[in-house]
Amino acid sequence: MPARGRAEADEADAPKKAAARRRSEPKRRTRGDRPRRRRFSLLRFAFRMTFTLAILGVIGVGAIVAYYAATLPPVAEWSVPDRPPNVAILAEDGQLIANRGDTGGRAVKLEDLPKYVPQAVVAIEDRRYYSHPGIDPIGLTRAMATNLTSGRLEQGGSTLTQQLAKNMFLTPSRTIERKIQEMLFAVWLEMKYSKDEILGMYLNRVYxxxxxxxxxxxxxRYFDKPAEELTLSEAAMIAGLLKAPTYYAPTNDLERSRTRAGLVLDAMHDVGFINDTDYEYAKAHPASVAKPKVATSGGYVADWVAEVLPDFAGSVSQDIVVETTVNLELQELAQSALQGILDKDGAAKGVSQGAVVMLDGSGAVKALVGGRKYGDSQYNRAVSAKRQPGSSFKPFVYLAALEHGLTPNSMRIDQPTRIGNWEPQNYSRKYRGPVSLQTALAHSINTVAAQLAAEVGPKTVVSVAHRMGIESPLEPNASIALGTSEVTLLELTTAFVPFSNGGIGVIPHVVRRIRTADGQLLYERRGGGPGQVVDLRNVGMMNQMLHAVVANGTGHNSQIDGWQTAGKTGTSQDWRDAWFVGYSAFFTAGVWFGNDDNSPTKRATGGSLPAELWKTLMNKVQEGMVPADLPGMDQVPQVVETAPENYEVQYGQPVANAPQQFEPNSAARGGPSDWIPPDQGRQNRGGGFLSRLFGG
Structure with a gap:
């Protein structure tokens, strides 16, 4: 193309090229064309930060929960531990004596309780119990806010399910770990059990x-009734204890407990569990604590039952009911009478403790009191305390003598006596001269008892005592005649029972029947025992002699009008122990008084406080019964025996002008071999420890 033509063409394209260049160049912005910058928003920033922190918090909490959850056993191994079994101990008429076990009461079903009992607990402890899944976020948040505001831990925020989880699975420590584990267990419980099942478990396990x-x-404990019989005001008082059981216990401060119960009633009314009428009545009639039975009279029996229970039922893994032989009315009388006589005369006699045992002719325990006041001392002096029985042991010496051919009318000389290096002395420090065995036992003459023990042999006396029912080891020495070997009140009383029942040995027993809470029989006593341990003729002779103790001897304070009774007093070294064991044809009872530190009393004897208490108990137990004679007394020989004519020459005159006690009879046992002669050179010599032993 010619140059001119190209120039014209370029000239024609120039506007187009200029326009293209303008389009390709950046557009110059004016002040008005600049975009508006967003303003900083504090609200938006806070929201974003809160959201971010919440996400991080959830992750953190999840990590912590996962960490502590990993420390727990696998869920497949989780299980509700068995509730500690309760042992309900019943009297012979079915009345409850006491509960034993870690709970102090049996397990009850929720449906058997008055509806206001669980409602009271829900109202005051966890109002949203039936709507939350084991953890209550609202309650937890409220508790956190309250604690932060107050600056101290006032509320825990735990639901009833969490409290149950803590009680069953965890320690009471307050740590984050324990709280998280508590929540995990609570959720698990809610997934495995119904609300009513959880509430039932809670009510049966909470302290x-x-x-x-x-x-x-x-x-x-508080109202002396089963849970099924609780009133509304009583249910409110118990529910009020959950916050602080010891602090609000009505046994500590009744008014404080009533105030707390009023708050429970307010809560129940607010949520509609009770109507206006019931609310106003319960507020106007607050609960009162039941007056405890006299010194918790059944406590000693219940402890003894719990002690022997494994011998009958083995290991207890469920609630059981033990039916005993105890007469609760007599039991309470024995406790109150013991306590009353100690309150009245204990200080004057220097006596601070006592014990009582009563058995029937089969050895069944009808009453057993182990001390003055169970609440002050649970030590069972009737079953566990071994003390010297003193002269109350003498019947076994005399029984051994009868089994060696003597009779109640056999004569022995009450005079200074020496056996080896031992010189027994009488309580009165005086001597009667020739006396029958019956008189010697009635007046608890020590010299004659010692002579008889030496004559038959101490080992024979030990054998007789064990055959009769004494189980403690006995020392076969000369002083055993005066009861120097220690025994318990229970075994001594048991050993007297054959005198009352015709010579049949017995085993003392208190358990009659054992069954589970649903009625399955585990044990039932069907009798059994040693059988005949004393010939009926000897029983009759012993009864004649021991009846004389009550009729005109050391036990005269125990006489009961219209009844033929028998027994023996006992007083140990330095008046440390005072005993009386006696019986009728139906019952045998033993009473002991003394001091736990074994300190001497103020001359308390078996014929004083023990005999008086025995009489009170026997009058009560035999009330309305037809009197019966003691067994075997119709077989007692009536031969009267005399001392040898020349006893004064051979043995000396112990007491000037000693009275002749019995009429002479040609059937007397003859010869000096019937007596143990004293050592003439030691008659006036002072003795040591054993020579100061006294009988009562």
Whole structure:
């Protein structure tokens, strides 16, 4: 193309090229064309930060929960531990004596309780119990806010399910770990059990103060009734204990407990569990604590039953019911009478403790009191305390003599006596001269008892005592005649029973029947025992002699009008122990008084406080019964025996002008071999420890 033509063409394209260049160049912005910058938003920033922190918090909490969850056993191994079994101990008429076990009450079913009992607990402890899944976020948040505001831990925020989880699975420590584990267990419980099942478990396991665990234990402890019989005001008082069982226990401060119960009633009314009428009545009639039975009279029996229970039922893994032989009315009388006589005369006699045992002719325990006041001392002096029985042991010496051919009318000389290096002395420090065995036993003459023991041999006396029912080891020495070997009140009383029942040995027993809470029989006593341990003729002779103790001897304070009774007093070294064991044809009872530190009394003898208490008990137990004679007395020989004519020459005159006690009779046992002669050179010599032993 010619140059001119190209120039014209370029000239024609110039505007187009200029336009293209303008389009390709950046557009110059004016002040008005600049975009508006966003303003900083504090609200938006806070929201974003909160959201971020929440996400991080959830992750953190999840990590912590996962960490502590990993420390727990696998879920497949989780299980609700068995509730500690309760042992309900019943009297012979079915009345409850006491509960034993860790709970103090039996397990009860929720449906058997008055509806206001669980409602009271829900109202005051966990109002949203039936709507939350084991953890209550609202309650937890409220608790956190309250604690932060107050600056101290006032609320825990735990639901009833969490409390149950803590009680069953965890320690009471307050740590983050324990709280998280508590929540995990609570959720698991909610997934595995219904709300009513969880509430039932809670009510049967929660501690409610004063040693009571579970709703039934608390009902008996505070109101002396089963949980099924609780009133509305009583249910409110028990529910009020949950916050602080010891602090609010009505046994500590009744008014404080009533105030707390009023708050429970307010809560129940607010949520609609009770109507206006019931609310106003319960507020106007607050619960009162039941007056405890006299010194918790059944406590000693219950402890003894719990002690021997494994011998009959083995290991106890479920609630059981033990039916005993105890007469609860007599039991309470024995406790109150013992306590009353100690309150009245204990200080004057220097006596601070006592014990009582009563058995029937089969050895069944009708009453057993192990001390003055169970609440002050649970030591069972009737079963466990071994003390010297003093002269109350003499019947076994005399029985051994009868089995060697003597009779109640056989004569022995009451005079200074020496056996080896031992010189027994009488309580009165005086001597009667020739006396029959009956008189010697009635007046508890020590010299004659010692002579008889030496004549038959101490080992024979030990054998007789063991055959009769004494189980403690006995020392076969000369002083055994005066009861120097220690025994318990229970075994001594048991050993007297054959005198009352015709010579049949017995085993003391208190357990009659054992069954599970649902009625399955585990044990039932069907009799059994040693059988005949004393010939009926000898029983009759012993009864004649021991009846004389009561009729005109050391036990005269125990006489009961219209009844033929028998027994023996006993007083140990330095008046440390005072005993009386006696019986009728139906019952045998033993009473002991003394001091736990073995200190001497103020000359308390078996014929004083023990005989008086024995009389009170026997009058009560035989009330309305037809009197019966003691067995075997119709077989007692009536031959009267005399001392040898020349006893004064051979043995000396112990007491000037000693009275002749019995009429002479040609059937007398003859010869000096019937007596143990004293050492003439030691008659006036002072003795040591054993020579100062006295009989009562």
């Amino acid at each position: 409610l103060g004063a040693g009571a665990t579970g709703i039934d234990g608390a009902a008996h």
